Amino acid sequence: MKFFHILTGFFFIFTCLCFLPIHGRLYSNSISLSPSAAPDALSPSYDGNGPPVYNIRSFGAVGDGVSDDTQAFKLAWDTACQAEETGTLLVPDGYIFMIQSTIFTGPCKTTITFQIEGTVVAPDGPDSWPSYSSKRQWLVFYRINGLSMQGTGVIDGRGEKWWDLPCKPHHHKGNKDHGPCDSPVAIRFFMSSNVTVQGVKVMNSPQFHFRFDGCQDVHVEKLVIKSPALSPNTDGIHIEKTNNVQIYNSLISNGDDCVSIGAGCYNVDIKNITCGPSHGISIGSLGNHNSRACASNIRVTESVIKHSDNGVRIKTWQGGVGAVSNVTFSNIFMDIVRNPIIIDQYYCLSKNCLNQTSSVFVSNVSYSNIKGTYDVRSPPMRFACSDSVPCTNLTLSEVELIPAQGQLLANPFCWNAYGTMQTLTIPPVLCLLEGNPQTLPQVDTVGC
Numbered sequence: 280m281k282f283f284h285i286l287t288g289f290f291f292i293f294t295c296l297c298f299l300p301i302h303g304r305l306y307s308n309s310i311s312l313s314p315s316a317a318p319d320a321l322s323p324s325y326d327g328n329g330p331p332v333y334n335i336r337s338f339g340a341v342g343d344g345v346s347d348d349t350q351a352f353k354l355a356w357d358t359a360c361q362a363e364e365t366g367t368l369l370v371p372d373g374y375i376f377m378i379q380s381t382i383f384t385g386p387c388k389t390t391i392t393f394q395i396e397g398t399v400v401a402p403d404g405p406d407s408w409p410s411y412s413s414k415r416q417w418l419v420f421y422r423i424n425g426l427s428m429q430g431t432g433v434i435d436g437r438g439e440k441w442w443d444l445p446c447k448p449h450h451h452k453g454n455k456d457h458g459p460c461d462s463p464v465a466i467r468f469f470m471s472s473n474v475t476v477q478g479v480k481v482m483n484s485p486q487f488h489f490r491f492d493g494c495q496d497v498h499v500e501k502l503v504i505k506s507p508a509l510s511p512n513t514d515g516i517h518i519e520k521t522n523n524v525q526i527y528n529s530l531i532s533n534g535d536d537c538v539s540i541g542a543g544c545y546n547v548d549i550k551n552i553t554c555g556p557s558h559g560i561s562i563g564s565l566g567n568h569n570s571r572a573c574a575s576n577i578r579v580t581e582s583v584i585k586h587s588d589n590g591v592r593i594k595t596w597q598g599g600v601g602a603v604s605n606v607t608f609s610n611i612f613m614d615i616v617r618n619p620i621i622i623d624q625y626y627c628l629s630k631n632c633l634n635q636t637s638s639v640f641v642s643n644v645s646y647s648n649i650k651g652t653y654d655v656r657s658p659p660m661r662f663a664c665s666d667s668v669p670c671t672n673l674t675l676s677e678v679e680l681i682p683a684q685g686q687l688l689a690n691p692f693c694w695n696a697y698g699t700m701q702t703l704t705i706p707p708v709l710c711l712l713e714g715n716p717q718t719l720p721q722v723d724t725v726g727c
Contacts, residue, residue, distance in 0.1 A: 331366040333359045335376065342374025344400060349379045360387035370432060372396040379409055380463065382419040385471070390425030395432035395479050401465070404440025408463075417463045417485075423471040434481045436465040441485035442510050462486040462512065468494050477501050487514045488533070494521040502529040508556040508586075510534035515557070518544050527551055536561045537584075542572035542601070552582040559589035559616070562606065564626050566599015566639045573601040573727035580607070585614035592618070593644070594626040597665070598635035600723040606644045613651030615683045620646060620660040622670055622696070638665035640722040647676045652683040659689060660708055662696035669716050673698030679705040 333355045336342060340351035359366045366389075370376060374397045401417050402408050417436060420426060441462040465484035468474055472495040480503040481488045488504050491497055497518070504515040515531035518524055520543035528551045531537040537554035540547055540562045554560060560579055565572035572595070584590045591608045613619040624638055641664065653659040659680040664670035673696060682688065693710030700708055 330364060331359075331362060332369050333366055334369045334371060336371060336374070340374075340376055342371075342376050342397065344375035344377055344398075346377065347379060348376045349381055352376070352378055353381060353383075356383045356391075359391050360385060363388060365389045365391065367392040367394050370395045370397045370399060370430070372432070374398070375400060377402065378418070380414075380417055380419075382421055383423070384421050385423040387423065387425075390427070390473075391423075393426065393428040393430075395428065395430035395434065398433045398435060400435045401437045401463075401485070403437050405444065406440075414461045415463055416467045416490075417465050419467045419469060420471055420474075421469045423468070423474070425473045426468075426471065427475040427477075428479065429475070429477050430479055432479060434465065434479060436463075436482070436484035436488070438462070438465075438483045438485035438506065438510060438513065464488075464490045466490070467492065468497070470494065472496050474498070475500075479503075480505070482506060483510075484513050486512045487517045489516045491516075491518045491521045491524070493519075495523055497521060497524045498527075499525065499529065500527045502531070504529070504531040504533060504537075506533040508532070508534055514539045515554075517541065518547065520544065522546055524548065525550075529553075531555075531557065533557050539563070540574055540577060541565070542570070542574065544574045545576050547574075547577045549577075549579045550581050552579075553585070554582065555585040555587040555614070555616075557584075557587045559584055559587045559592055559618075561589065561592040561594060562603060563592070563594035564596060565594070565603065566596040566601065568596075569598040569600070569635075569637070571601045571723070571726065572599055572639055573603075573724070575602070575604045575606075575727065577605070578607045578609075579611065580609045582610075583612045583614065584616055584619075586616075588617050589621055590616045590619035591646075591649075592621045592623065593641060594621075594623045595639040595641070596626050597624070597632060598637055599639045600637050602640040602642070602722065602724040602727040604641075604643045604727075607647075608645065608649060609647040611649045611651075613649065613653060613680065615652050615654060617654040617657050618659075618661060619651065619653050619680050620649065620678070622662045622664060622673075624665045624668075624670075625663055634666065636667050637723070638668040640668050640724060641670040643672045644670070645674045646678055647674075649677070650679040651681075653680050653689075655682045655684060655686045655689055657689075658692045659706065660691035662691070662693045662698075662711070664693075664695040666695060668722060669695040669697055669712075669719070671697045671715055671719070673711065674701055675699070675704050675708060676701035677704075678708075681705065 340348040462485040519541035688706040
């Protein structure tokens, strides 16, 4: 019997040693040895044979909504980023993690899945924002090739105290003369490629909810973005100098544009978006401070825009140069939208903008099967093009917009806009100029 107990003890020690490498593999890049993780520190799907899972709680995250979990996130990211095989950084369900302004930096050795199942929150307003961190951005992903952000969790920017700053434009109080302050963008992807974002809910951003700068090959799908209708500058998704973009099957309700497309964007496909209350889907604003701005090959289709200031819009500043071309808006339903279709080449945020000679050239814009209702306070279609650089080749077909309150149809507005009605529109756009201008000024489209 004594021999049996000795043999059993050796067998127990041998078993522990055999399984040690598996445990070590999951935390192989930890900076120091630590006690074994609690059961909830492992992904339920992890069986020791699949790709590694880096649960942020096993890196020290508390998840009580008050403790600062920034370092745990950064350590988990660095570990996953330097690993030799693709893995998942897991934000587990049932916890609230507070993170300060943070940059998740690449390039990484392999692709990473950022799996958000719990809740991630920002510091509670400007007074809680550390002085050493950037107030222009919260969560930044920089120089990443191959990142998938996904899950059923929530990212909450806690923007209420930012919106109430004295420098914010409180339209409901008649205060329209102040700028946007340095409120942070909630999630920014910068100089990254092969990025997928799907499934998560992002809410209450201090400023833009998502911003993609200098990115390639971006796929966004099944997002829910939600902020109050009067929250200032809270664009849902903003892209700038970003190409090959797909934004599909998402719900966006906020205080500014649902999707805004800035300069240097090409090959953008937006489909099946429910947008509003908001300021609609916009290309621009472009050409600010006499800058060069180009955007082309943009499609917005199969979408609904409701209870919004604008529907589909192109907006440019006087004095800019460049071009917007090959734009398609089709199969879009408008539900009580103040300006369903608008081109505004006199975009200005103050009363002191001067009319200038140069302008961003707008051409080859198609509107088809756009139907619904509009607020009678504004024309349902407005084509306000530059005095010196007219809009050309605008085409309309199957456009039917009627007043929401049953009043008489309002007349569309046109200024120096050339195009055709391929079918009879409601109301008729009789103000479009036919054909092309006899002389088109020299337009600076170099680089477009």
